[in-house]
Amino acid sequence: MIDVLSYGLIVSGIIFWFWGTLPLLGERSVLFKLHSLSVSDTLGSMSIVVGLLLKIPSEWPLLVLALISLAIWNTVLGYVLAYCSSTGGDDV
Amino acid sequence: MSEDFYIVVIAVLLPLTAGMLVAQRNPYHALVIRGIVGAVAALVYALFGAADVALTEALVGTMLSITLYAIAVRSSMSLRLGLLAAAPCDPDEPTPEEPPLAQPLLKALRRALSRHYLRLEIVPYASPEALQFALEKKEIHATCIAVTEALTPATAQSAASAPYHLSVRLPRLLEIVQNGVPPTLASVSLYRSRQMTTANLSDSPDARHNIWENQP
Amino acid sequence: MNGILIAMTLALLIPIYEAWQDEDIWQTMLAFASIATKTSIMILVVSVLRDDWMIGLVGVLILSVGNASLMLLAHVLRRMNEL
Structure with missing residues (x-):
């Protein structure tokens, strides 16, 4: 039961990855891509990590640390990239 | 052999990204691609069990050298x-x-x-x-x-x-x-x-x- | 578990291709951000697969540090046209 749940979470995380990364290939603006990438990448990665956590509960401190750093860093990184790409650096 | 097929697939990424880095003409793009090579290299090293090498690659090879080179390229070009x-x-x-x-x-x-x-x-x-x-x-x-x-x-x-x-x-x-x-x-x-x-x-x-x- | 890693590698190929073909520096940075997250999650998956605590620790460290290097690089690139 737990095994099925963890595999389901990991597979759904990979589907999230594909769903968020495929818009990178289009001709959209940076902010649109950043939005889809940060939302689905963070959610997909978190669901993969939760799936791993269900699989091997003995490594929980490590995986919880990964969850926290994913949630915080990816959010901050999204803000920083949006701020930097909208102010200058256009003609490099 | 089929058990370790994913190791081969991931290891092939390293020469692929390294070739991209060599072929890139714009120095700033080359810097970013150097970061990509660093990330892939850390993955490959961790895959082969060299955790210390992977950590060094991520900390020094990617973070420190990219930052220093960005400043060097910016001030010399x-x-x-x-x-x-x-x-x-x-x-x-x-x-x-x-x-x-x-x-x-x-x-x-x-x-x-x-x-x-x-x-x-x-x-x-x-x-x-x-x-x-x-x-x-x-x-x-x-x-x-x-x-x-x-x-x-x-x-x-x-x-x-x-x-x-x-x-x-x-x-x-x-x-x-x-x-x-x-x-x-x-x-x-x-x-x-x-x-x-x-x-x-x-x-x-x-x-x-x-x-x-x-x-x- | 092998199939999962192969699928992750395929997902990793998309931003690599994007970084190869795009001319805009910020799109390349986005691809870099995506690759940094994906590789560290893959390291975590490998560590769980092999039940290796040490590799898992390295994966978490790379996950948090790789993002910091990205932010530094973004700020340096932003200041490129000033001064």
Whole structure:
């Protein structure tokens, strides 16, 4: 039961990855891509990590640390990239 | 063998990204791709069980070296252009105002330089003598003066048709500038130092260190 | 578990291709951000697969540090046209 749940979470995380990364290939603006990438990448990665956590509960401190750093860093990184790409650096 | 198939697939990513890095011409893009190579390399190292090497690659190879190289590329891939400031400028002022000088000229110059991934850095000077001195001391790569303000009558004569005169210190930069700036905007010439002959000007390491990467 | 890692590698190929073909520096940075996250999650998956605590620790460290290097690089690139 737990095994099925963890595999389901990991597979759904990979589907999230594909769903968020495929818009990178289009001709959209940076902010649109950043939005889809940060939302689905963070959610997909978190669901993969939760799936791993269900699989091997003995490594929980490590995986919880990964969850926290994913949630915080990816959010901050999204803000920083949006701020930097909208102010200058256009003609490099 | 089929158990370890994913190891082969992931290991192939490393030469793939490394080839991308070598083939990239723009230095800033190459920096970002260096980061990608670092991330993939850390993954491959961790896959083969070398956790310490992976950690070092991520910390030093990716983070530290990219930051240092970004600063190095930013400060070396630039052309420092000396200008006459409209008003005598204060040396303590951190960001000097761009003098209200021929905007189309600067625009053409920026476009010509960005084709070679160089930046234009503007350094204002108070007097034509200071400008000349800075060019002599290799503080700047080129000067741009209005013909009416020219120090020597010779440059004023040669530049009779164009409103501005650019004198460039380095032969390779002269080539780039000449290709990009239309002759109606400014005349361009190679600056010959009074102390040095042309031969050892082109030989001196300082004359080359900024632009040798751009040689075709 | 092998199939999962192969699928992750395929997902990793998309931003690599994007970084290869795009001319805009910020799109390349986005691809870099995506690759940094994906590789560290893959390291975590490998560590769980092999039940290796040490590799998992390295994966978490890379996950947090790689993002910091990205922010530094973004700020350096932003200041490129100033001064």
